[in-house]
Amino acid sequence: MGLARYIALRVAWAVVVSFIIVTLTFVLLAAAPNPSVQEAATQAALQGGDPQEAAERERELRGLNEPIHVRYVDYVVSVYTLDWGWSEHRSQPVTDALWQGLYYTAQYSIPWTILTLLLGPLVGLYSAANMYSWKDHAATGFAFFGYAIPNFFFAIVLLLIFGVWINWVPTYYQTDAPVFSLDNAIQLALPVFVLVTGSIGAIMRVSRNESAEFMNADFMKTAKAKGVSTFRAYAYHVLRPTMVPLSTTVVGQLLAIFWGSSLLVEVVFGIPGLGRVTYDALIAQDTNLVLGATLFFTFIAVVGNLIEDLVFTIMDPRISYDDR
């Protein structure tokens, strides 16, 4: 099977997976009580009206009295045409809310991801090359410190030192700073630093251990015997095979921290990103926005898995598509 066919099949599978998830969300949604119906009934009760009548009227207005298959078709069409409804909690279309959140999240998560992917394996490789020396311990200690200290706490401490006491950075994020400006870089320095220190630990440890396996491999001995430079030996003969198993870990981990860790950092630094959009929607029981966020992250996960598989095959030519 060729690469193109493999990709086509993987993409088709991704579509099927997303369809299954969309269907499941519909089932859950249909089974849950609709808050707007409850709200209408409460409002009617407060005004001395008939709550039952108000609830019926609201159901009719929202199309909830339609047969379930009609509602399902409407729902699926809406999802795939990006008509994700209105966010009651933010008074804007769901797609706008997610887009705005992504706009701010991307500003710190892109540098965070790049730095993590660059620094994690490099520090791991450095540790492996100097295994059990003080350099290894220092690098490991640094990685573990970042991993162990809670992002939330670390962020507040750094904010206090650099924002309030020394006044090098603003205490909270200003959305009016242009994206590509020194002001924006300065105000994002602390969030990115906190996130990078929090996420390179695991990657560094995995890459250290993986690298260690290849340090004394036959092909490394051959390379050294041929007079290959140290840099080239590490970069081509150690780092590359190390990245193969690591790529699986990295994509999964980054997807997880993309949402979880970013929420806490967004709360501390006042960044109106995707983490806060989603969390606030959950707290406010903003069904449309929660659903939109779920679909968005589903899409990210499906695409992430796809990319992961493709990267896997490209990085290691020994992996074939035949059994897939």
Added chain:
Amino acid sequence: MLGLIGAGATVGLAGCTGGDPSDDGGDDGGDDDGGFGDSDGGVDHDAEELPEVGGRFTNMHHATFTTLNPLYNTEAGAGSAIGYALDQGYTFDADQELFPLLYDLWTEDGGNVWVFEIRDGLEFSDPYGQVDAESFVYQIEELHQSDWANTASSSDWAGINVEQTGDLEFQAELEDAELLWPETYTPLEYPIPKDLVEPYVDEEDDDGLRQNEELIELQFTGNLGPYVLEEWERGAGTRYVRNDDYYLQEADGVPHLFSNAPYFEELRVDIVEEEATRVGALEAGEADTADIPPDRFAEFQENPDVDTYTIPQPYNNILSVNMRDNGWNAGPGNLFQIKEFRQALACAINKEEFIAGVYRGNAEPHFTWQPQFSNFYPGEDDIPMFGVGDLYGSEVARDLAQDAFDQSEYDYHFDGDDMVTPDGDQVVLDILYFPGSATGQLRAEYTAQELGDNLGIEVEPEAIGGDRFNNEYWTADPEGGEDPDAGLTWDEPSPWNPGPRSVTSNESWDMSVVFGLNTYPRNPQANDVFFDGATTMYNPVGYYPEFDAEGLFADARSAESQEEIQAIFEELFVNLAEEQPYIMLAFPDDLVGYTAGLRGPIENFSNGWDFPTWHY
């Protein structure tokens, strides 16, 4: 429901909290500033020389706004954000006098018919023209009084007959006369252009009205607010620029200082959820104002770059005790239903230590359903001061508890230091608290300790989320029904009073310090929502008054003079102090920091009423 739940509350129904510059605050009837706080300081409204216009004012807020659509907003924070760009009808000044903004209103028949007189020269943005009586009457009749729009004010205007009587004048005829009607805020309306909402009225399209961009983005506000909203960045806050045409600059009967107001070129409200960051921004000089948590207030009082203010407010700290059938899970019967037992609880908690320990002294003790600054607060000789002096301590609490045991059909008693059940086990109760508020856990733990020390009850604090508490514990499906023993019928049950004591929430609970409630010091009549008999709209705890509360509220509604109202409410509050429907603990002050040198803030319930005149 706006403004019902307040201090200590964790979910979004909070009403005005005096610390926010544009919050309207205030009370009626005040004749001096002694009650409602200090009206000294602030700005000199009659200064000859006007301040220069310039700079930016940055306000911090802790939560995002759900909507800025004036017709649908029910949040205090969003109300402030709207208020920077769009005035409402009136406010109350530092002397608690009604201060007309868009309109004045008065009654000449003892509160039955109220006349609204709109200022001339109020203009919407193009193409909507002048604000007139027709736009207000249309808004009230076609939106608030409709059965489809469900606006935030819809329950306020039910049964009120509104009539246009001139281009700039209309009147409202109430079902029952109400002398303190302005103080209920019911007549407080935003101006909304008729032409803007008419298409939605014709279609009965509430979604369209709710989602209209001109309403949400406040694009119609013309000269009607001190600032013009430039941008609402969801999640980040709002940005405004000065409104050069603000109508109060030319208005008659307003202090001279308004003639060039406002005095900041720019204004912004920045949303930062983390308290440490907000306080840090104030400390670093990046914000001009922020709330300060009690444990850091003393530190800021020493900070020369920040001016600190303690501002009285009407939301209380209470210990709610569940008198319904799923309360009192220690054993048979429910001792919370017995007045003397609630008094015993009140006597077991030292209010002064509570305030010192939880609020570092920045609160007032709470004895009856009014703060002491209220003009309706009864004399202290008339009410029992549970929790201080002779009415605090183990001995007095145990005596009252013993009285309650004697009235119970079950054999509760003291065994040594412990209060025990008929089975001989120590009474164990839970107390729910919200861990996200700065003081929630402290309040619960102090209460638990006092009830253990003074009444021998083992109290177990339990943390709970605010929404979960509200949905599963505090409210229930309205069922209605009868309580034959009490001779009561629930014809109009609500989620907050779903029926007799046999109708309960999904989860059982004993005590809670999660929510505090409003005490409405400007207009105590509004407290009928809590205490107008056992069947009143808001009674989650299942309290049955043992005095004629309904009769007193009815008397107050038909009262013809301020003095009569005063006497009725004083009687009401004496009875409530006696019965402790909720165990009353404290009124915490709002603790607010402003950048040093800001002229305007006052330690008064009405702080912020004149925000357009604030300046450096």
